[in-house]
Amino acid sequence: MAIWLPRLAIDRWRQVENAEDTGADAHPTVLITETARGIRIEALNHAALEAGARPGMMLADARALCPSLRAVPGDPEGDAAFLARLALWAQRWGPWSAVDAPDGLLVDVTGATHLFGGETRLLADAQALFAQRGLETRLAIATTCGAAWALAHYGPERAIFHHDAMTSVLADLPVAALRLGNDVLVVLRRLGLKRIGQLWGVSRDALQRRFRERSVTANPLLRLDQLLGRLPEPLLPVIERQMPLVQRGLLEPICHRELLDRVIADLASDMERELESGGQGARRLELGMWRVDGEVVVRRLETTAPTRDPAHICRLFADRLDDVDAGFGIELVQLRAPWTEPLSLAQGDIEVEAEAQGTTLAQCIDRLTVRLGEKAVRRPVPFASHTPERAQRWQPPLEPEEISQGLLAFHDRPLKLLDKPEKIAVLYASPDGYPRQFRWRDRLHEVVRVEGPERIAPEWWREKRGTRLRDYYRIEDGEGRRYWIYRQGIIGDGRGGMPDWFLQGLCP
Amino acid sequence: MRLPALSIGEAGLPVARWRPGLGGVRHAEIFAPGREACGAALALSLALDGMRGEGNKPRDVLWVQDRVSMRLGGRPYRPGLPKPLQSRLIHVLAETCEDALFALEEGVRCRDLCCVIGELAGNPRALDFTASRRLSLAAEKHGVPLYLVRLDAERDLSSARMRWEVCSAPSPRPRWNADAPGMPTWRAELFRARGYPPGTWILHDDGTRLAAAAPDHGDLAAAAGNRSLAAG
Numbered sequence: 001m002a003i004w005l006p007r008l009a010i011d012r013w014r015q016v017e018n019a020e021d022t023g024a025d026a027h028p029t030v031l032i033t034e035t036a037r038g039i040r041i042e043a044l045n046h047a048a049l050e051a052g053a054r055p056g057m058m059l060a061d062a063r064a065l066c067p068s069l070r071a072v073p074g075d076p077e078g079d080a081a082f083l084a085r086l087a088l089w090a091q092r093w094g095p096w097s098a099v100d101a102p103d104g105l106l107v108d109v110t111g112a113t114h115l116f117g118g119e120t121r122l123l124a125d126a127q128a129l130f131a132q133r134g135l136e137t138r139l140a141i142a143t144t145c146g147a148a149w150a151l152a153h154y155g156p157e158r159a160i161f162h163h164d165a166m167t168s169v170l171a172d173l174p175v176a177a178l179r180l181g182n183d184v185l186v187v188l189r190r191l192g193l194k195r196i197g198q199l200w201g202v203s204r205d206a207l208q209r210r211f212r213e214r215s216v217t218a219n220p221l222l223r224l225d226q227l228l229g230r231l232p233e234p235l236l237p238v239i240e241r242q243m244p245l246v247q248r249g250l251l252e253p254i255c256h257r258e259l260l261d262r263v264i265a266d267l268a269s270d271m272e273r274e275l276e277s278g279g280q281g282a283r284r285l286e287l288g289m290w291r292v293d294g295e296v297v298v299r300r301l302e303t304t305a306p307t308r309d310p311a312h313i314c315r316l317f318a319d320r321l322d323d324v325d326a327g328f329g330i331e332l333v334q335l336r337a338p339w340t341e342p343l344s345l346a347q348g349d350i351e352v353e354a355e356a357q358g359t360t361l362a363q364c365i366d367r368l369t370v371r372l373g374e375k376a377v378r379r380p381v382p383f384a385s386h387t388p389e390r391a392q393r394w395q396p397p398l399e400p401e402e403i404s405q406g407l408l409a410f411h412d413r414p415l416k417l418l419d420k421p422e423k424i425a426v427l428y429a430s431p432d433g434y435p436r437q438f439r440w441r442d443r444l445h446e447v448v449r450v451e452g453p454e455r456i457a458p459e460w461w462r463e464k465r466g467t468r469l470r471d472y473y474r475i476e477d478g479e480g481r482r483y484w485i486y487r488q489g490i491i492g493d494g495r496g497g498m499p500d501w502f503l504q505g506l507c508p
Numbered sequence: 509m510r511l512p513a514l515s516i517g518e519a520g521l522p523v524a525r526w527r528p529g530l531g532g533v534r535h536a537e538i539f540a541p542g543r544e545a546c547g548a549a550l551a552l553s554l555a556l557d558g559m560r561g562e563g564n565k566p567r568d569v570l571w572v573q574d575r576v577s578m579r580l581g582g583r584p585y586r587p588g589l590p591k592p593l594q595s596r597l598i599h600v601l602a603e604t605c606e607d608a609l610f611a612l613e614e615g616v617r618c619r620d621l622c623c624v625i626g627e628l629a630g631n632p633r634a635l636d637f638t639a640s641r642r643l644s645l646a647a648e649k650h651g652v653p654l655y656l657v658r659l660d661a662e663r664d665l666s667s668a669r670m671r672w673e674v675c676s677a678p679s680p681r682p683r684w685n686a687d688a689p690g691m692p693t694w695r696a697e698l699f700r701a702r703g704y705p706p707g708t709w710i711l712h713d714d715g716t717r718l719a720a721a722a723p724d725h726g727d728l729a730a731a732a733g734n735r736s737l738a739a740g
Contacts, residue, residue: 358650361568361620368600368611376601380586392586397568397598413588415545415552416581441543449679451688476689480676481544505588506581508549508692508713 001093002148003105003126004138005086009043009079011135013072028066031074032059042074076102088296091288093126095243095336104152106145113141115247123158133294142166146227150177150196170227171197178223184211188220199224244280245336246270253292253329257321260289260330264317267335268310281306281343287317289324290332297324301370304398305362306341312363316370365397382407386456388472388504389417411454412474414484414505421502424485433487434473440503445483449476453487468495474507482507526670526704528711528718531558534647535640535654537668542580542659546676546694548627550711551655552590553692555623557718558653567622569593570615572600574608576629577659590715596622605632609639616647616654626656631664641667663699671700677710691715695723 005011009031017024028048030041039059051066063069080101087105090097093116094109109122116122123139130137140151140159147166151159154177161169170177173196175188193199199207199220207221216222225231246267254260264287275282283306289297299320307313359367368377378394382404385391395401426435427444434450452473468489476482484505489495536554540547555569571584578601586594600615602608608628615624624647628635644667647654656668663671674697679690697708709720 358617358619358652359614361618364614364618364620365598367614371610372600372602372607376603376607377598378601379598380584382586388585388587394599401595407587409587414585415549415588416583417585417588418582419578443543449687449689451685474689476679478678480678480693480695481546482676482679482689482692505585506543506545507588507689508545508552 001107001109001122001126001139001141002100002145002152003090003107003130004149004152005083005103005105005130005135006138007043007136008083008103009074009076010045012075012079012082013043014045015134027070028053028068029070029072030059030062032071033074033076039071042076079103085296088298089290089294090126091296092247092290092332092334093122095245095338100149104149106148109141112245119160120158123160127158144227144229145233146179146223147229149179150227153177167228171195171200175199175220178220178227179217180220180223181217184218184220196224196227243336243338244271244274244278244282244340245334246274247332247334249332250330253331255326255329260321260324260326260333261314261318263333264321264335265310265314267333268313271313271335271337272308272310275308275337275340275343276345278340279342279344280337280340281308282313282337282339283341284337284339285313285317286336286338287320288332288334288336289326289330290334291326292328292331295327297330299324302339303362304365304369304396306343307362307366308343312366316366319370362398385462386459388413388456389421390459390462392417411472412507415508416506418504418506421486421504424501424503426501433471434475435485435501438485438501440483445477445481447475448478450474456486466495468493468499524704525707526698526701528557528720529560531560533558533653533670534651535644535656535668536670536672537640537656537658537666538672538674539658539661539663540674542577542629544676545581546674546692547657547659548581548584548625549692549713550672550674550694550696551625551657552593553711553713553718555625555653555655556590556592559622560717566592566596567620568596568598570598570600570611570618570621570624571627572602572608572611572615572624573627574602574605574629574632577627577657580629580659581627605634609634609643612643612654612656613646616643616652617650618652619650621652623653623655626654627659628656629659629661631658631661635664637665637667640665644668668700669702670698670704673697673699680712 013031014025025045026047028051030044030048030053032039033042041053041055041057041059041062043055044053048069051069053062053066053069059071083099087097087099090105090107094107094112096108098106100106113119113122116125119141123141127137127139138152140148140155142148142151142161147161147170150170150173151161154173155169175193175196176185177196204221211219211221213219222231226233248263248267282303284300284302287299291297299317301316301320365377377397379397380392381395381401383391383393384404422440425439427437427439429435434452436447438445450473453471455469455471457469458467470486470488472484472486474484483503484507485501485503487499487501489499491499538547538551584597584599589597600611602611605628608626612624612626615621643654674694677693677695679693682688682690692713694711696711698704699706708723710723712719
């Protein structure tokens with residue numbers, strides 16, 4: 001479905017200024033933009049149109065026709081942002097929408113029209129809703145994106161065309177409906193080719209010889225092929241599989257959490273049926289809530305393993321809905337699964353014990369990540385490095401571990417490693433080089449047993465020059481506390497002054 | 509006439525003293541100083557000790573830390589973990605104590621975990637008797653043992669089935685390098701337990717099993733002898 005908002009800029013100005021209520025709309029008004037050649041009219045309201053102004057005119061010329069013309073600077077960035085929000089909102093008619101700059105939207109309604117009672121009613125519904133928001137629209141549904149665009153801009157009102165009937169209607173449209181650049185249109189006009197049907201009359205070879213550009217906006221032949229679906233249209237990727245999508249329109253907008261929870265429970269069980277029929281399980285779920293005032297609240301979540309268990313889905317979403325602002329109420333709730341993976345039907349647990357024995361690991365990890373965030377739940381994996389803090393990396397818990405070379409455990413390693421080695425003040429060092437007494441976190445430690453040094457040289461292929469080597473010692477103090485400390489550098493290595501001591505690990 | 513290794517429980521039956529290898533406890537609390545790793549180490553040792561009897565397939569271990577305890581004692585370091593657990597650790601870093609308690613509860617409810625280890629610093633308000641009772645019940649219902657390490661904490665109310673106070677102890681001298689630190693050794697006091705009389709032990713973990721010895725100080729040995737639970 002292509003949606004063209006021919007008067008987007010002025011409609012938006014009217015909303016922002018609240019012009020209909022204040023009476024400003026009755027006054028001839030133009031939205032202007034500054035160009036290199038002077039101030040040009042971007043958009044204008046009906047009063048200005050009647051006064052003789054036209055879009056694209058210089059402001060000075062228009063003023064000559066209508067001296068009382070009011071000029072307001074346009075806001076193209078604001079329009080673009082508004083259009084992006086509209087595109088999100090337009091997903092109520094289909095799972096996939098795109099912005100067609102500067103003033104259009106494209107919605108993929110493949111397989112979604114039955115939710116609205118057919119294509120005709122879908123278009124009527126869409127136009128009515130846009131009109132409610134004060135936006136003038138022209139809509140069309142066609143089998144290709146190019147054809148829908150052409151019909152929305154140049155075809156009959158609310159056109160719906162299927163592939164077989166399309167050619168005759170499209171033949172009557174002007175060549176501008178092909179979305180070509182201005183210079184190409186000028187060339188075509190000079191060649192006397194004004195209608196799309198005339199282009200079909202010309203042989204392919206002739207067109208190919210004349211237009212050699214690769215870019216689609218400069219090559220009518222490519223555009224013609226896109227129009228009939230012979231070439232893939234890069235603007236919208238082809239969706240091979242339909243995204244599982246369920247939604248509930250609500251007669252009475254809901255503002256309360258309990259009602260929303262019930263709707264989500266219904267949707268989750270609908271989604272289970274939808275997914276089950278395809279043997280799929282959802283990895284990513286999106287819950288869209290359309291508010292009465294035109295805002296959309298979207299909550300996304302991902303699961304670690306494909307799932308379609310309604311209770312699990314409800315529980316995961318329940319944690320995410322605490323901060324939803326319902327505004328004046330939510331009128332439409334939609335649940336979709338953009339990412340699914342095969343999940344075959346499993347036989348229910350026969351053992352009653354297993355039922356009572358709680359969640360599986362994947363469910364447990366899902367619950368943890370939804371509440372605590374993805375970064376909080378991780379698994380340590382080894383990494384090829386000599387430096388102790390680098391020898392361990394973190395990855396999501398259920399991802400398979402990469403194959404790594406086994407480590408030769410010549411030396412004991414501490415059970416816990418501080419995130420940042422803490423500097424210790426060595427009060428007295430023995431002639432062998434290790435400290436006899438040191439102070440760490442305001443407490444004095446008397447070293448009685450030492451093993452070391454274990455020298456770990458800096459990794460020259462990773463670290464910058466001048467990094468000092470480390471001499472590690474495993475020590476035990478008078479009370480039996482065991483630590484892992486190191487001296488950074490040695491005296492006279494030419495990489496700094498007196499070496500510092502650090503405590504990096506706590507041994508069991 | 510009472511046997512020295514037994515004492516009389518509340519029901520009037522003789523109660524055996526705790527010893528390694530008994531297992532069966534679902535919720536244990538270990539009070540430890542924050543500047544040592546002995547709390548987590550003893551938790552891991554007890555967990556491994558409890559698992560040795562079961563010949564099940566290896567399952568994962570969940571280790572939950574709150575932010576404060578991680579700042580105090582650092583993160584678990586894979587090369588230093590006991591060998592059987594190195595590839596089976598899942599670490600959860602919770603910002604607050606509430607999040608950590610949530611993670612602990614979700615952990616003990618999961619049938620695919622072999623045990624849950626928690627580390628919480630201090631005496632947070634969220635960890636009251638109700639919260640600890642919740643954890644006990646969940647752990648007992650689902651059979652997943654929970655070892656909760658309390659760093660720098662006071663002995664507050666708790667429903668844990670075993671409550672330990674642990675600190676490091678001088679290790680025995682290794683055979684080949686008498687000047688090096690030896691195998692992990694802790695001085696552990698069991699000050700409250702359901703089913704066992706309190707006592708103090710010197711515990712060693714030589715990597716294959718947990719061994720207990722009586723503390724070498726004569727006065728403590730007498731005190732740890734055979735008091736009944738009611739007297740403790």
